[in-house]
Amino acid sequence: MKGAPRSKEFDDVYFSAEDGLAETTHVFLDGNDLPGAWAQRDEFTIAETGFGTGLNFLAAWDLFERTARPDQCLEFVSFELYPLKREEIERYLAPWGDFFKTILPVFLEKYPDDLNGVHTLDLNDRVRLTLHFGDVNEALPKLECQVDAWFLDGFKPSSNPEMWSDTVFENMARTSAPGATFATFTAAGFVRRGLQAAGFHVRKVPGFASKREMIRGSLAPAAE
Secondary structure (H helix, E strand, C coil): CCCCCCCCCCCCCCCCCCCHHHHHHHHHHHHHCHHHHHHHCCCCCEEEEEECCCCHHHHHHHHHHHHCCCCCCCEEEEEECCCCCCHHHHHHHHHCCCCCCCCCHHHHHHCCCCCEEEEEEEEECCEEEEEEEHHHHHHHHHHCEEEEEECCCCCCCCCHHHHHCCCHHHHHHHHEEEEEEEECCCCCHHHHHHHCCCEEEEEEECCCCCCCCCEEECCCCCCC
């Protein structure tokens, strides 16, 4: 496989051709202050818009296994309108097969054959992945949980504006725990404005590799 895999629906790459795992680490893990953010938490919930190949999830799971206490639990919730088949994911993640050698086989074994609906995967006794296969604008308003960190990874906004909607931003705020954080590769103006309108503090920071800027932030405290 040459270069990074591309989505045929959005003509955009699933991850950086330079180094997908390094990009995930910079944008989503470091962008949400992980592992520090879960250090003192018994349970920690991450929600993601755009599951794609599952690379972000596996990176978070691997980091959790290496840094969390044995009694801590990780809940990861992700939304994907165009889910990939197991064979595609296995092929696209092959470059990191050695890095994820203990967790990738577990994930692939439990990954659903049915690419519709909601699937809850108990990957071990403290890590759970819930996959919502469908439109995030329909699924996220039904979500009832307290999200501690958001991974916004829905292809570039110019290709997939529906993923970056007011419905998504408003329901991010609704389901966010106090002080919840977010990070995303994009720095598009309408994304910044939408997040700010929904109640998030937003700031630009250096992007990954040749990308000049990305944004990260947190939910503003509720007015008293």
